[in-house]
Amino acid sequence: MxxxxxxxxxxxxxxxxxxxxxxxxxxxxxxxxxxxxxxxxxxxxxxxxxxxxxxxxxxxxxxxxxxxxxxxxxxxxxxxxxxxxxxxxxxxxxxxxxxxxxxxxxxxxxxxxxxxxxxxxxxxxxxxxxxxxxxxxxxxxxxxxxxxxxxxxxxxxxxxxxxxxxxxxxxxxxxxxxxxxxxxxxxLPLTPGTSSPRTEKAVVSIGRLSHEKGVDLLLDVWAEAAPRQPGWILRIHGAGEYESALRRQCTELGLDDSVEWAGQTGDVTGALGRASVFVQSSRGEGFPLVLLEAMACGVPCAAFDCSPGVREIIRDGEDGLLARHGNTSQLAERLVRLMAEENLRDTMGERARENVRRFxxxxxxxxxxxxxxxxxx
CATH class of the missing domain: 3.40.50.2000 (Glycogen Phosphorylase B;)
Structure with a gap:
């Protein structure tokens, strides 16, 4: 060399x-x-x-x-x-x-x-x-x-x-x-030694609280998904200029009891280790590192199909689920499937962990x- x-x-x-x-x-x-x-x-x-x-x-x-x-x-x-x-x-x-x-x-x-x-x-x-x-x-x-x-x-x-x-x-x-x-x-930014146990009833999002990352869309998604799977929480890691507006939206949607604002995290592996599902609701992405990280941790992902990079990482129906870009009802349906079906979560999570090794x-x-x-x- x-x-x-x-x-x-x-x-x-x-x-x-x-x-x-x-x-x-x-x-x-x-x-x-x-x-x-x-x-x-x-x-x-x-x-x-x-x-x-x-x-x-x-x-x-x-x-x-x-x-x-x-x-x-x-x-x-x-x-x-x-x-x-x-x-x-x-x-x-x-x-x-x-x-x-x-x-x-x-x-x-x-x-x-x-x-x-x-x-x-x-x-x-x-x-x-x-x-x-x-x-x-x-x-x-x-x-x-x-x-x-x-x-x-x-x-x-x-x-x-x-x-x-x-x-x-x-x-x-x-x-x-x-x-x-x-x-x-x-x-791949990280290679954890073990998968998430996928036992906690938690859907996790990690990213800036900005317009581009679409957390406002995620709250609309959660307003549809949460009533269909009681007992689950949405844990949002991140900070940014939209935080105050997003918290108001959360309250107006009646979601305060099922949404946890977890702030920025320096321990991505730890945050993903407490997740059973990862969700990404971005309006645009390049080749998102956080999807790679979630999959490496064995956490199945549901995401908007907002760019070639997203669909290159997630093989829809095999190691994660994609929804049409901006279609909040369809993303809610994808989330509900993963929340409701433990076997599906486990199968997709382990396939994700294996498939992401190509990166x-x-x-x-x-x-x-x-x-x-x-x-x-």
Whole structure:
């Protein structure tokens, strides 16, 4: 195996969230295989994530505070002094990247985890390096955002643009101006030694209390499901800007006796060990780590089929149940089935635990190594 210098260039080094967790895990996996790994953030995190003591990789953040957006398309000579200063500062930051990339020598790999960070990498000297750009969201989610045009612009000439699923890669390729598209799933974040006993009458949700995660939809789902299975509780782990509104909704729906607001958790395995069913009601997802975690813990999942990543992880009817995107009555029906049928929970939970091993860390990191070798040919 060739030992390499691997750079992750991201919006932030350690922003709390799925991309940050993925990045930290992959950096550790590469370091375990003898590579020298560095994570470079453009800006400081808004909600920092603890990287632990002595992480096996180096970190660097280019700016002390988040830089302003890019200026309009005008010639530099006509820009106001403040804008000229902004452009000069951006180029100076890119020059720092160039120096780091040059110091690594030929064969280095630059993995750009978010397209905003690619705006700096595009200004840097990457000669002799492999450059891989990533989109950690579904094609549809990206197309409906400001990132869509930037992905097409900034990732057009990288060595590989990676999505999370084959379905997303096909959709990007069909756009016609990206001929470098591939896909790479996220690795399993944890490998617990035992399954959840699935004995507690608890449905668990874990995620930010935000519009995107659809906890308001989940409360509507629970209002239909809970009366049909008395004695069960919905335990919601998470915090966020929508918490007050969601608690009011819970009260208005008469659900206070069957909903437990458990707050954020640093012990995902422990939270899932107390679950018999996991539910996800997101409006959009990329390749959700929490589904992988629930399945690894032997907890069958019911979820909205909101993205290719969700249906890539859950094999509907085999190791979990999917409902049409946004159809709260159908998701309630899926939940009731799992709550009512112990044998179904046990069968699907154990199949989930087995099936999710196709995303085991050693499997995914090997796929990355094969990609590096292929791109060097």
């Amino acid at each position: 060739t030992q390499r210098e691997i750079f992750f260039v991201a919006n932030e080094v350690n922003e709390l969230g799925g991309v940050g967790r993925w990045q930290t895990q992959m950096a550790g996996l590469f370091a375990e295989r003898g590579h020298r790994v560095r994570i470079i953030g453009i800006a400081p995190p808004g909600a920092p994530m603890d990287l632990g003591e002595n992480p096996p990789f180096e970190t660097l953040t280019l700016y002390d505070r988040r830089p302003a957006g890019r200026p309009g398309r005008r010639t530099l000579g006509r820009l106001a002094p403040s804008v000229r200063s902004h452009v000069a500062n951006r180029q100076a930051a890119a020059d720092r990247l160039s120096a780091l990339f040059r110091s690594a020598g030929p064969g280095a790999v630059i993995i750009v985890t978010q397209v905003w960070a690619m705006e700096w990498v595009a200004l840097a000297d990457t000669a002799g390096c492999l450059v891989i750009g990533m989109s950690h969201e579904s094609f549809e989610a990206c197309r409906n955002s400001s990132r869509y045009g930037r992905v097409r612009r900034y990732y057009k000439d990288v060595d590989r643009m990676l999505c999370l699923t084959q379905e997303d890669a096909d959709l990007w390729a069909a756009e016609g101006d990206l001929n470098n598209v591939g896909f790479m799933p996220n690795p 085991a860390p050693e499997v995914i990191v090997h796929r990355w190594e094969k990609l590096f070798t292929f791109l060097e040919r």
